[in-house]
Amino acid sequence: MSRSETLATLRKVLVGKNTPELPTNIPKMPRFKDPAETFSKQLKKVGGIVLDSRTMGLEKCLSTILGKAQSEIFVWEGQDTLEAHSIPFSISRAAKKQKQQFILSNHPQGHVIFPLRLSTVELTLERLENTTISAGSADVAIAETGTILFRTGLNRSRLLFGLPPCRLTLVSRRSIVHNLSQAINAGLQLEESSLITLTTGPSRTADIEKRLVVGVHGPGRWFVILTD
Amino acid sequence: MKPRTAEFKKTASRTLRDPQIQRGLEAVYSNFHVGRQRQAVATPNWEDQQDRGRAIKAHTIANLDHYLAMLADNVESNGGHVFFATDAEEANRYLVDMALDRRVESVIKSKSMVSEEMGLAREFESAGIKTLETDLGEYIIQLAGETPSHLIAPAIHKSSDQIATLLGVEAGEMSKSKSPEDLTRLARTQLRPHFERADMGITGVNFAIAETGTLVIVENEGNALLSTAGPPVHIALMGIEKVIPRLSDLPVFLRLLTKSATGQAISSYVHFITGTSQLEEFDGPEQLYLILLDNGRSQILKDPYLAQTLSCIRCGACLNACPVYETIGGHAYGSTYQGPIGAILTPQLHNYKAGLKHPFASSLCGACGEVCPVKIEIPHILLKLRERIQLTQAETASNLSLERFGFRLWAWIMTCSTRFQTLSRWIRKAQRILFSKLVLQLPFSPLKYWTRNRELPRLPPESFRDLYQNRRDRE
Numbered sequence: 001m002s003r004s005e006t007l008a009t010l011r012k013v014l015v016g017k018n019t020p021e022l023p024t025n026i027p028k029m030p031r032f033k034d035p036a037e038t039f040s041k042q043l044k045k046v047g048g049i050v051l052d053s054r055t056m057g058l059e060k061c062l063s064t065i066l067g068k069a070q071s072e073i074f075v076w077e078g079q080d081t082l083e084a085h086s087i088p089f090s091i092s093r094a095a096k097k098q099k100q101q102f103i104l105s106n107h108p109q110g111h112v113i114f115p116l117r118l119s120t121v122e123l124t125l126e127r128l129e130n131t132t133i134s135a136g137s138a139d140v141a142i143a144e145t146g147t148i149l150f151r152t153g154l155n156r157s158r159l160l161f162g163l164p165p166c167r168l169t170l171v172s173r174r175s176i177v178h179n180l181s182q183a184i185n186a187g188l189q190l191e192e193s194s195l196i197t198l199t200t201g202p203s204r205t206a207d208i209e210k211r212l213v214v215g216v217h218g219p220g221r222w223f224v225i226l227t228d
Numbered sequence: 229m230k231p232r233t234a235e236f237k238k239t240a241s242r243t244l245r246d247p248q249i250q251r252g253l254e255a256v257y258s259n260f261h262v263g264r265q266r267q268a269v270a271t272p273n274w275e276d277q278q279d280r281g282r283a284i285k286a287h288t289i290a291n292l293d294h295y296l297a298m299l300a301d302n303v304e305s306n307g308g309h310v311f312f313a314t315d316a317e318e319a320n321r322y323l324v325d326m327a328l329d330r331r332v333e334s335v336i337k338s339k340s341m342v343s344e345e346m347g348l349a350r351e352f353e354s355a356g357i358k359t360l361e362t363d364l365g366e367y368i369i370q371l372a373g374e375t376p377s378h379l380i381a382p383a384i385h386k387s388s389d390q391i392a393t394l395l396g397v398e399a400g401e402m403s404k405s406k407s408p409e410d411l412t413r414l415a416r417t418q419l420r421p422h423f424e425r426a427d428m429g430i431t432g433v434n435f436a437i438a439e440t441g442t443l444v445i446v447e448n449e450g451n452a453l454l455s456t457a458g459p460p461v462h463i464a465l466m467g468i469e470k471v472i473p474r475l476s477d478l479p480v481f482l483r484l485l486t487k488s489a490t491g492q493a494i495s496s497y498v499h500f501i502t503g504t505s506q507l508e509e510f511d512g513p514e515q516l517y518l519i520l521l522d523n524g525r526s527q528i529l530k531d532p533y534l535a536q537t538l539s540c541i542r543c544g545a546c547l548n549a550c551p552v553y554e555t556i557g558g559h560a561y562g563s564t565y566q567g568p569i570g571a572i573l574t575p576q577l578h579n580y581k582a583g584l585k586h587p588f589a590s591s592l593c594g595a596c597g598e599v600c601p602v603k604i605e606i607p608h609i610l611l612k613l614r615e616r617i618q619l620t621q622a623e624t625a626s627n628l629s630l631e632r633f634g635f636r637l638w639a640w641i642m643t644c645s646t647r648f649q650t651l652s653r654w655i656r657k658a659q660r661i662l663f664s665k666l667v668l669q670l671p672f673s674p675l676k677y678w679t680r681n682r683e684l685p686r687l688p689p690e691s692f693r694d695l696y697q698n699r700r701d702r703e
Contacts, residue, residue, distance in 0.1 A: 003300060006312040006522060010293040010468075013529045022287040022473060027276050027480065042493070099508075123510065125424050145494040157510040158457035162450050163423075180494070181479040188475070190440050190502045194512050195456065198498040203450035206490075207365035207381065208408035209388055210255040216364055216412050217419070218450025218497075 029179040035143035036173045036226055042146030046201035047214055048222045058087060059112050061225045062168075066110035069166040069221055071132035075121065076103045078155025081137040085170045085227045088115035095120040101155050128159050133166040133223075140187040141171045141224075144179040147200040148224065151193040158195060167219040172227050230347065231574060231582040232562040236589070240560035249377075249557045252385040256378065261548040263491015264599065271487065281484050281602045284477050285539035289529065295438040295471045296520065302441025306503030308516035315523050316346040323348065323463060323519070324355045330461070332357055332427040338445075338452035339363040340432025341542060342465045342521055344376060345564045345577075348430070360422050362451040364415055368394055377558030378566070379544035380489050385557055419451075429455035429513065433466035434541070435481055436518075439474050443518065445499040446485060453497060462513035464501070468520050469538040481541060484601035488543040524577035534609060537572050539602045546596035546606060552589050561586060568596035572609045580620060587613040649693065656687050 032038040040050040049068065051061040066072060076082065078101045082089050091103065095118070102123045105116040121127060136156070138148035148169050150161055161167070177183050180198075188196055203218030214220045243249050268274045288295055300310040313319035327335070335357055337349065349370070352359040361370040365382035369375065371394040376382030383391070392406040395414050431452045435444040443464050445452045456462045472481065486495045505512030529535050547553045547567030558566040563574040563583055571590060574583030587610045596606040641647050678684075690698070 003297075003310070003312045006314065006468075006520075006526075007293045007297055009522075010296070010526055010529070013526055014290060014293060017290055017529075017532055019290045020283060020286045023280055023283045025280075026476070027273055027280055029479070030272075046492075046496075102510075128424075147494060152505070152509045152512060154508040155510075158453060159424075159511055162453045162457060179479075180482060181476075184479050185476055188500065190442050190475070190500060194501065194503050194505050194509060195453075196500040196502075197453065198494070198500075200494050200496055202496070204448050204496050205364045205412060206259070207363075207368065207383055208386075208391055208411055209252075210259045210381070210384070211408040213408050213412040216416060216449045216451075217362070217423075217454055 026181065029181045030144050031178045032143050035176040035178055038143040039141055039146055039171075039176050040224075040226070042144065043201060043222075043224060044146070046146060047204075048146060048201045048224060050224045050226065053225055053227045058085075058225070058227070059114055062112040063107070063110055065133070065166075065168055065223045065225075066107055066112065068223070069133045071166070072107050072110055073131075074105045074107075074133055074135045074168070075127075075131045075160065075164075076105065076118070077134070077136035077157070077160065079103060079118065080155065081135065081170065082116065084137050085172065089118050090115050091118040091120075099154070102157070102160065123157060123160060128163050131160070131164045133168060133221075134160045134164045135168040135170070136161065137170045137172075139175055140183050141176045142178075142180055142183045142198070143176050145200055147180075147183070147198045149183065149187065150197045150199055152195045153193050156193075161197075162218045165215060165219055166221040166223065168223040168225065170225050170227055231564070231578060233574065233583045233585065234562075236560060236562060236585045239562060240556040240589075243557045243560050244555065248387050248390070249385045249559075251387075253554050253557050256381070256384060256548050257554055260381075260490060260544070261599075264488050264545055264548065265491075267487035267491050267493065271483070277480050277483055278601055278603050280480050281541075282539065284472060284480070285602050286536070288471060288473055289469065289535055289538050292468065292471070292529070295473055296468060298438040299436050299441060299471050300518075300520070302438065303443075303503075303516075303518050304441075306441045306516075308441070308503055308518055310518045310520065313519055313521050313523070316521070319346055319465075319519050319521050319523075320348055320351040324351055324357070326517070327352065327357050327428060328355060330427070332461075334358045334360070334422065334426045335428045335430060336360050336362050336422050336426040336455050336459065337366075337430040338432070338447065338455045339366055339382075340430065340465050341379065341564060342432055342467050343430065345467075345523060346465070346521065348465075360419070360426075362419055362423070362455060363447075363449060364412060364451075367415060367419065371395070375559070375564075378547060379542055379569075381544075385559070423451075423454040424458050426455075426459045428461045428463060429457075429459035430463045430465065431455055433464050433470055433518075434485065435478060436466055436471045437473075437475050437478065438471050440502060442475070443501040444478065444482075445501065446482070446495045446497070447499075448490075448492075448496040450497060453499060456499070456501065456513060457511050460513055461515045461517070462501075462504075464516065464518045466518070466520060468522055468525050469540075485541050485543050488541075488545040488599065488601040524579060527579060528576045533612065534572075534576060536604050537576060537609060539604055540569050540573070541602060542569075543601055545599040545601060549595040549599045551591060551593060551595070556589075568606045568610070569604075572604075572606060572613060575613055575617065580617065584617050584621065587617065649691070652687065652691055656689065656691075659686055 103118045104121045140149040202214040202222040205216040349359045361367045368383040377385045388406045433443045434446045553567035565573045571586035
């Protein structure tokens with residue numbers, strides 16, 4: 001049946017029926033004294049690991065994450081990620097000119113020293129399979145639930161976000177909103193990306209005997225660094 | 229799936245005797261239901277949010293034609309295609325033809341109850357298209373050749389031993405490799421290559437926002453994300469009732485859904501899909517097809533009271549609270565939707581040709597209505613469906629006249645104290661003579677079934693009137 005026929009059938013069934021009003025009042029949603037603190041608390045509850053650059057310094061935060069992920073390499077979603085959080089880096093002039101950029105920083109023995117020395121990387125399936133930790137930035141985070149927002153766009157890949165076993169997201173304190181409604185009503189800009197994902201902690205399942213297991217398809221280790 | 233509901237009682241008796249299913253079902257209450265209770269208590273304006281959710285759904289359902297047209301227009305202007313399907317057969321035919329035209333060889337699928345309703349995976353397989361479930365529970369069920377036994381926990385009836393065998397763990401390795409962690413890792417390894425190579429990805433849709441043409445998918449595992457990352461074509465399946473008017477309506481439903489379903493404040497992933505992959509994006513589908521399935525839903529709208537059935541957001545909270553579901557499990561129902569919501573949905577979706585016993589399989593305790601996040605009056609709908617089924621089904625006409633006779637006789641006795649006293653005196657005498665044994669079973673219907681596993685309660689030796697009279701006489 002065509003679209004017009006289906007809609008006509010529905011119209012016929014619905015004609016003369018009572019039509020309740022669409023509610024306009026917005027229910028009161030939680031607000032927090034210190035959204036960053038609530039964000040950390042909520043994310044830790046669901047198995048996320050939150051590090052604070054104020055107390056540890058960014059270099060140490062990144063080194064700690066490499067240690068926990070048992071890796072020496074970050075694959076970054078473009079240099080704009082690093083610029084947004086004032087992470088010093090150096091990159092070749094030729095690489096700078098490339099539009100679509102996935103960049104890699106290599107840290108022997110897991111020690112991160114600034115400035116990061118970056119090289120561009122072609123994002124092949126093989127590269128994705130061998131990536132332990134992908135790193136990006138969230139332009140919105142939600143205190144109420146410990147959630148970060150990922151959006152597709154230039155230098156963003158769904159596979160790079162969803163496949164590796166570990167994920168690092170840099171979250172600026174300024175980008176943390178109080179609650180889900182605030183994030184959805186003000187921060188989504190749906191028309192800009194074909195996919196926006198609100199992600200809260202590691203990928204999880206309880207499909208086998210109701211026992212919680214993390215890392216079923218997506219990242220099992222979920223790191224966030226809070227920046228200023 | 230085609231419902232196989234005629235053998236409801238027989239299948240229910242079988243699951244009652246299956247210790248593994250019974251063990252699995254215990255977790256439904258202790259994990260999901262208790263988690264939901266905690267969240268409901270911890271959310272200060274839970275009741276307000278339920279009312280708001282119910283009101284939005286009531287408005288949307290009453291204007292379904294308007295919002296579906298708006299949704300279709302916006303999905304198309306975002307670059308997607310929309311297909312309205314009257315029934316499962318039409319939807320399956322459209323998708324199989326499309327897949328064959330594009331020479332699709334392999335399909336990956338994330339969880340979708342509508343696809344179960346359509347029996348889509350079987351149709352694809354019959355057409356020679358390899359279709360793989362990627363939700364862990366659904367993957368296990370697919371390997372077992374079964375259907376889901378719970379809306380959100382499809383493999384709840386399976387033990388880790390059974391799952392290990394299904395995943396191909398060798399018998400000698402069994403003791404080492406049957407922990408849920410090991411089995412999950414094994415399934416991840418088995419499924420991983422398919423995400424990268426499939427020609428088509430299929431997902432369900434939890435909510436579709438009419439004003440923006442955005443499809444919202446809620447999940448915990450990350451397989452829906454990957455199903456829309458690698459394959460060049462994304463097929464999104466939804467029942468027509470899943471549309472909501474505005475983006476601002478979504479937060480309330482997200483809260484209600486995740487808290488009611490699993491007791492989580494929010495699921496691990498909430499995806500907003502607006503159109504196809506844009507030029508500068510690295511991956512994502514080049515084409516998006518949204519299938520809007522009616523399959524009996526528009527018929528439910530005819531009755532203004534029963535139309536609230538379509539407000540369901542498929543959280544499964546009513547299953548987790550239901551003493552009947554908790555005892556017989558999901559497979560006993562023989563239909564896509566089980567438990568209390570299945571009991572009201574199945575007969576209506578199938579125009580009263582299937583699931584007719586389901587509304588009677590309820591103790592009417594009211595737990596389902598109490599936990600429903602959008603306040604569907606499930607117990608009242610069960611009663612209404614019972615009435616409708618009794619009145620319309622010719623096959624139950626003889627039972628109906630017997631029932632009517634029984635109630636008339638009961639009224640005749642109860643409305644006259646002399647008749648009531650005489651009858652109770654006779655029963656007391658009769659039970660002393662006839663039922664001196666411990667177990668009381670009645671040989672005739674309908675009490676035969678009731679007394680098969682229970683004792684008929686005995687009347688006390690003396691009635692209240694007799695006790696009162698004797699006491700007065702003594703004084």
